C-alpha cells in the first residue's frame with residue numbers, strides 16, 4: 001500500500017499549530033497538511049487548570065483575531081456559539097479563565113480533527 005505524501009507536516013497540535021491550521025484554511029491553501037499530536041486531544045496545559053486562574057492575556061489575542069478579526073475561530077465566536085457571550089461579559093474578569101480558554105482551544109482543534117493524528121504511536 002502506498003503511503004500518502006503530505007505537503008505540510010506539523011509536530012504537535014497545540015495553540016501554535018492550531019493557529020497555523022486556521023490560517024491555512026482561511027487562506028484557501030490547497031496544500032495537503034497533517035499534524036501529529038502526542039496527546040489524545042488538544043487540551044491546553046491540563047496541569048494548570050486551576051479554578052479562578054486566568055490566562056493573563058487579552059482575550060482578543062486568541063488563536064486568530066489579530067490576523068483575521070472576522071474569523072469564526074475567535075474566542076468571541078466560541079463564547080457566542082456556546083451561548084456564553086453575555087455571561088462572559090458580565091463576569092468582570094480582565095482575562096479569560098484558564099478553564100474556559102482550554103475549552104476554547106479544544107473547541108477550535110475539534111474543527112480540524114480530520115487533519116490530526118492524535119496519539120500516533122497507538
Ligand SMILES: Cc1cc2nc3c(=O)[nH]c(=O)nc-3n(C[C@H](O)[C@H](O)[C@H](O)COP(=O)(O)OP(=O)(O)OC[C@H]3O[C@@H](n4cnc5c(N)ncnc54)[C@H](O)[C@@H]3O)c2cc1C
Pocket residue numbers: 011012013014015016017036037038039042044045048054055056057
Ligand atoms: C507553565 C506555562 C504557563 C503558561 N501560561 C500561559 C498563560 O496563562 N497565558 C498565555 O497566553 N500563555 C501561557 N503560556 C504560554 C504557552 O506557551 C502558550 O499559551 C501556548 O501553549 C503555546 O502553544 P504551542 O502550540 O507553541 O505549545 P504547547 O501549548 O506546548 O503545544 C505543543 C503541543 O505539541 C505536542 N507535542 C510536543 N512534542 C510532540 C511530539 N514530539 N510529537 C507530537 N506532539 C508533540 C504537545 O503535546 C502539545 O499539545 C504558558 C506556558 C507555560 C510553559
